[in-house]
Amino acid sequence: MLISVKAGRFQKYITFFRMRFIGGLQYRAAALAGVVTQFAWGSLELLVYRALYEMSPEAFPMSIKELSAYIWLRQALLTLFMPWYYDNDIFASIRDGSIAYELSRPVNIYYMWFTRAMAGRLSRMILRCLPIVVVAVFVPEPYGLRLPKDVFCALCFLVTAFVGLVVVVAFSMLIYISAFYTVSTDGLRYLFSPVIEFMAGSLIPIPFMPEGVKRIVEILPFASMQDIPLRVYSGNMAGRELLIKAGLQLFWAVALIIIGRLWVHFAIKRVVVQGG
């Protein structure tokens, strides 16, 4: 009985998720273009790193095999983790005031947006992931994408990828909430996107950063997004280091959600619904 009541309470969020997810699957042309771009980008990146590797292999913090897996998987999962992807419907609802309807319903705005943002990312990823993975698997050694070392490694990857997704979405929620205050968040997004990109390891993987920078970046929430699951998959992170990093990741997920929940609570109190 208790379980069915609980399921009832969450049912609406599952439905939000489902509707956004199905909605996202419609954009096939965008996905096709994305796959081509990401495949080209991944190849280019690999060529650059290969050149660097041949110059001084001993200075490389990852093996070329690990790096290849890291790069291909990052391209395949780009839309899942990219820090600069936002659900424009959410911004639009604040700008044009249709949030009035959302506030006049018995839903928690934070969790509703959270599930929608998560579903949007997942549906975009599903469309792009498979073609890239299939092709990358057939790229010859050591430049291809190999399967994870063992089942345990795969399991660790899945768990850290999920928590990583939660961290990305929980962080993007802060940007959504800030729209209550600034109306347009474009400025904020343009200002911070490159910084966040860099700190999440999207430009250069975090292991390649200089020691001092790396030490700071590694404790920030951005490192808990894609860097950890990608390194786990490629075999670059395991054992004690993995345990510590996963703990940190979990901490950031919880902390960001708590901050977002509190902030939304206060933001709604002072919200002025635009127009009419």
Place this chain on the structure above:
Amino acid sequence: MIKVEHICKTYKVSRRNAGFSEAFKAFFHRQYEYIHALDDISFTIDDGEMVGYIGPNGAGKSSTIKIMSGILTPDKGSCIIDGRIPWKDRKAHVSQIGVVFGQRSQLWWDVPVIDSFELLKDIYRIPDQQYKKNLDELASLLDLGQIMRTPARQLSLGQRMRCEIAASLLHSPRILFLDEPTIGLDAVSKIAVRDFILELNKKHGTTVILTTHDMQDIETLTRRIILIGRGRILLDGSLEDIKKQASGNKRLTVEYRGEDIALCDGMTVHSSSKNIITFDIDVNRLPVSDAVSFISNQVEIKDISVEGVSIDELVAQLYKKYRI
């Protein structure tokens, strides 16, 4: 039961004049003005009442609706609806109310309307049986049959509005807030919407609070009217009270043959063209029958009609009287 007491709400609005130099100045120093959207609003609405909430644009109608539906927090005052404070107990409160904002849409844009209804079923956790019963009833009363299976973006405004109203009633709310539900609708759709609201109130005893600029809405739907202007309640009473407040004029249109008509006391020309003239008759000073005989003594009347001043004009007179 809705009890609103001494509600105040102030908005901060930034203002500047047109032009580049003004824009440049505003970059460094913003000028703000405080707009008192609501200034000491109080009223009580009983269960099952239908109340028309009227006033010119910017009078504070929507702000009041937003406060009562838990979206907006007032600066001062209290509002208790069925024992709850809307903005404090938002989730519990909103599950008992339905809201229609005539200028916005709550339907998912690119999926069939029925999908939006299903989503609302989950949001309000409506039991299967109740959902089916309500949906059947709404679909037949609002004639939604085929419309429900069409994506919201492909509906006409009238069709969409019928769906919007159905969407806010699926969970059998005790109170329905309608913010300009007939805006932009054609005559047929307006009548359909009005009939439906009447039926709803009669059958389920739903309390209805309606804002509108369409005086026909008010005339057919509500017995009680609250007139608001510049954030204050100016009048709270029946349509008859409003008619008494305004002048008791009748309008007389005469088509005639002959010379110009001389006027007598209590008679003013509203408009005139060739051989057709319209008078406003102040019935307190000049009974209509006297006016007619006064005119027929002067000219040959071909056609004549008498009507009350339209409710639109009544309201316009009131706005003028209260300088809003």
